[in-house]
Amino acid sequence: MIAVENLTKKYADHVAVDDVSFVCKPGRVTGFLGPNGAGKSTTMRMIAGLTPVSEGVATVGGADYRSIPNPGTQVGVLLDASAQHAGRTGAEILRLNALAMGLPTHRVAEMLELVSLSPQEAGRRVRNYSLGMRQRLGIANALLGDPRILILDEPANGLDPAGIHWMRSLLRDYADRGGTVLLSSHLLHEIEIVADEIIVIGRGRIVAQGTKDELLAGAGTRVRSLDDTALFDALQAAGVRTRAADNGGFTADAQPEEIGRAAARAGVVLIELRPGDGARLEERFLQLTVDTQRENHTARGDFS
Incomplete structure (x- = not known):
């Protein structure tokens, strides 16, 4: 479960996230929506421990993300598919992360197959990947440690229609098996199909939240x-x-x-x-x- 309580982020006089509270439950896909600059990415970065919190608390599985031992085995995070070592191959990135998490090497091949990156593609340097391929690699990395929770910021960006359909099915199956998913996207139709709960943020504040049917x-x-x-x-x-x-x-x-x-x-x-x-x-x-x-x-x- 992800629990956010009165989360606030201030940059000098600018309040990027203002007293935000919500809960993402196991077995549910929670869609996180808002216009550009509304505070979605900042909120997700605070949950993942990448941006310091000004006020409030965000816990993942009942703990602050930074206090979780070997967090990749508990929480899968994809916030920027382009933030991957451009000089390494896709397979190298996954192998290094598997080594860091103490995972068996066969997880790398399993994840590459899951996200449909061929051996030839996995052997290319990431600088030569399309945005869609980087997204697939980022998803493979997020799932590498078999986490219970996923935090994904615009994961379908750059995917073609078949890839978007694949992504939707992947997340739906993950949640149906008891996983917790927090998903931001500008593809409203995809959120409408896959999400169980929806949170809408504007100018740093929650403007609506509830089940999809309620909203x-x-x-x-x-x-x-x-x-x-x-x-x-x-x-x-x-x-x-x-x-x-x-x-x-x-x-x-x-x-x-x-x-x-x-x-x-x-x-x-x-x-x-x-x-x-x-x-x-x-x-x-x-x-x-x-x-x-x-x-x-x-x-x-x-x-x-």
Whole structure:
């Protein structure tokens, strides 16, 4: 299990991670999502003992990562697939790490086969690897010690569609066998498929967390009218945040009763008013992080 309590990281006057708390449970894949610069990687580096904590506590399997004896046999970490010795071959990197962990040499061949790096590829220097090959080598290294916990930052970056499917199956099987997975990714569709729990962070703070079903259940209220321009003005006047729907009308962050009253005050005739359907993860992610994103979403139909 991974437990994070009131974790904070400050750089002078800048707060990169602000009072973050969550738990990743055995047998579950926890997706860790947020815009660029939201604090995901900093949080994961603090959990893995690579970045000093300003305040709070992060434990892995009940202990501070740095106090775990032979940590690679307990926790597999992949935070930057490019941070590997470019002058060594893939096989050499795994053999050296196996030696450091006191593992039998046959684990190297097993991991290379698991991540589908051929003997010829394993014999190449890492400087000649593609990003996808470096990701596979990083995953092999994370799994080398047969750990109970995985911490992976963007592990699918650089993988082709077949590789992403392989990664998804690998992580799902790992969790189903009782492993704990903390996974960050910008591939929201893949997180939606594989994750059991989801944590969303923005500007260093948790903005939402819960099971996937809990987070995707809240999709607001669906509303359409004979005059959507007048409806939009009425909802804006009532302080209701709205997003244009694909087939006309809006999804609004308010209860149907509130929307009905706003429309009635403006004399707008409604032709549809109902609880929204379950959201897709991309839609929900944009809703939850709208105030922390760099881009202006008005051009994409976000009228909030």
